[in-house]
Amino acid sequence: MNNKPKILLVDDETAITDRLQPFLSRAGFDVDVASDGEAALIKIVSYTPDLIVLDVLMPRMDGREVLRQLRQKGDWTPIILLTQVGESAERAMALMEGADDYINKPFDPNELAARIKTVLRRASPGQPPLTVAERLRSGDLVVDRPKRRAYLNAIEINLSPKAMSLLEYLITHPDELLSRDRLLDAVWGWDYPIGTRTVDTRIAELRRVLGDDPGDPQYIETIPGQGYRFIGKVEKTS
Amino acid sequence: MKWWGWILSLLPAGVGILIGILATNENITNPVLFLRGRFAVLATLCGVTISIIIIAAAQFWIHTQKKHNREIQGVRKQANEDRQRFLQRLDHELKNPLTVIRAGLTNMTYEPLEDYLANEVSAVQAQVIRISHLVADLRKLAALEITPLETTVVSMAELLTEVVNVVKDQANMGDRQLTLILPHAPWPLPDVEGDPDLLLLAVHNLLDNAVKFTAPGDTIEVRAFDDGSDIVIEIADTGPGISEAEIDRVWEELYRGEQARSVPGSGLGLPLVRAIIEKHGGNVGLRSRPDQGTVFSVRLPAI
Incomplete structure (x- = not known):
């Protein structure tokens, strides 16, 4: 029996799909390919993928439109967007529209395989991902994403804008090892040598405000030499 | 009028x-x-x-x-x-x-x-x-x-102290003399309004450059003062200096000076510094004498 996760790879450049299909197959996935948005919508019905890797810029129907149509139908198949959108604000928008994750072109194929595994592990079939939830709760902490506010024991906490964005990213990616470089790229939109220290400074701010002890953390765990992980159990709330 | x-x-x-x-x-x-x-x-x-x-x-x-x-x-x-x-x-x-x-x-x-x-x-x-x-x-x-910038009140005195400490711990520091000179009398350095992460990045880039382009034994000084409406930060070194012909070029994207060719880098460090400082309503400057050294200066509106 074939119980490999089924991945639908959607990109109009055959040079890309021709390279990535064998790569992802060797990485342990069952892979099918569609060359534009319309073809993808048709393939999704027959192939029923566990996850879709979706390029944004494509002829006929672009990736954003595919994402919108699927989510409007209530189809919550996990989607990783392949983007080259530089601004973190636009990428945050993509997540709010219902993507589970995104990866910037050009990327390391191993990174793509790792992200696919993470999203598959995190996704609960048929359910919207945490990345589209408006309010999230972890223990005593509640994050209201549209209002960009956070509450601890129902009392609003005061965070700098960057610390708020960082908390939002952490709580929507629970139980995932997030390297400093990835956090920089996702939250700050740039990665420079000093950047890793910038991340540490904001993590320290979050811990101070949340009263989280790094030695016995409730929320943010340090993985020495690798990055951080949000370890609190996260649930959607209203 | x-x-x-x-x-x-x-x-x-x-x-x-x-x-x-x-x-x-x-x-x-x-x-x-x-x-x-x-x-x-x-x-x-x-x-x-x-x-x-x-x-x-x-x-x-x-x-x-x-x-x-x-x-x-x-x-x-x-x-x-x-x-x-x-x-x-x-x-x-x-x-x-x-x-x-x-x-x-x-x-x-x-x-x-x-x-x-x-x-x-x-x-x-x-x-x-x-x-x-x-x-x-x-x-x-x-x-x-x-x-758009996400700004808060930034203490440049604290920020400079942090950057200097980071650079002092860097592996390529060698036995360069690195000193930070901050004003205390009659008043301390005023704060600025800005994005602390970007400002830190800009100052770090300048200081990191100073380390890269000097040799062990050289002196690097970070000085800051206010002149009324602005604060001025200077990063001065006793390195090889920059020739007059190159002085205006160093802020250009992908430009790599004669001295820079042997030093790893992208040619985007200084353009980034300039973009960050100008985004904050400030400006950057540079004076240099070959074989004597270089002073990079940053001017930012004080609160």
């Missing part, structure tokens, strides 16, 4: 009227007689006319100046928009080929390769990654110029 401009332009009218008042205390009813005969009124008229001419000339000059400035700004804006579009297209046209090359190279290493091939593949891989970073950095630099 400034207040003193108005005073100067109205001075002739004032003097003319004053002479008129002093020279006559009669009530004249016939203006024609008055014009012909009376020195007093002539003086007044002359004064007022001169004032009107001065004001008209000044307004015309100011108007021309403003128009000229608007034109220059328009040209600059256009050039900047062209550059942004160019970078977007470059990024767009390179991203897919680079994705293909990276995936292809990764596929090639799936089966163990013979040693010489493995070396070739890893060398090519390293260069592809380098190009990927370069393109990404160029795009981020362009994005920085159009993304």
Whole structure:
């Protein structure tokens, strides 16, 4: 029996799909390919993928439109967007529209395989991902994403804008090892040598405000030499 | 026009009227007689006319100046928009080929390769990654110029202390003398309004450059002071200096000076510094003497 996760790879450049299909197959996935948005919508019905890797810029129907149509139908198949959108604000928008994750072109194929595994592990079939939830709760902490506010024991906490964005990213990616470089790229939109220290400074701010002890953390765990992980159990709330 | 401009332009009218008042205390009813005969009124008229001419000339000059400035700004804006579009297209046209090359190279290493091939593949891989970073950095630099800042009150004194401590711990520090000089009397360094992460990045880039371009035994000084409305930060070193011909070039994207060719870097460090500081309403400057050293300066509006 074939119980490999089924991945639908959607990109109009055959040079890309021709390279990535064998790569992802060797990485342990069952892979099918569609060359534009319309073809993808048709393939999704027959192939029923566990996850879709979706390029944004494509002829006929672009990736954003595919994402919108699927989510409007209530189809919550996990989607990783392949983007080259530089601004973190636009990428945050993509997540709010219902993507589970995104990866910037050009990327390391191993990174793509790792992200696919993470999203598959995190996704609960048929359910919207945490990345589209408006309010999230972890223990005593509640994050209201549209209002960009956070509450601890129902009392609003005061965070700098960057610390708020960082908390939002952490709580929507629970139980995932997030390297400093990835956090920089996702939250700050740039990665420079000093950047890793910038991340540490904001993590320290979050811990101070949340009263989280790094030695016995409730929320943010340090993985020495690798990055951080949000370890609190996260649930959607209203 | 400034207040003193108005005073100067109205001075002739004032003097003319004053002479008129002093020279006559009669009530004249016939203006024609008055014009012909009376020195007093002539003086007044002359004064007022001169004032009107001065004001008209000044307004015309100011108007021309403003128009000229608007034109220059328009040209600059256009050039900047062209550059942004160019970078977007470059990024767009390179991203897919680079994705293909990276995936292809990764596929090639799936089966163990013979040693010489493995070396070739890893060398090519390293260069592809380098190009990927370069393109990404160029795009981020362009994005920085159009993304709004998230500002808070930033203590530059604390920020400089932090950067200096970070750089002191860097492995390439050697036995360079690095000192930070902050004002304490009569008042400490004022705060600025800004994005602390970006400001930290800018100052770090400058200081990191100073370390990269000096030799062990050289001196690096970080100084800060305020001169009323601004704070000024200087990063001074006793390194090799920058030749006069290169001084204006170092802020350009991808420019690598003569000294820089042997030092690893992207050619985007200083353009990034300038973009960050200008985004904060400040400016950057540089003075240097070959064989003596270089002073980079950053000026930021104080709160």
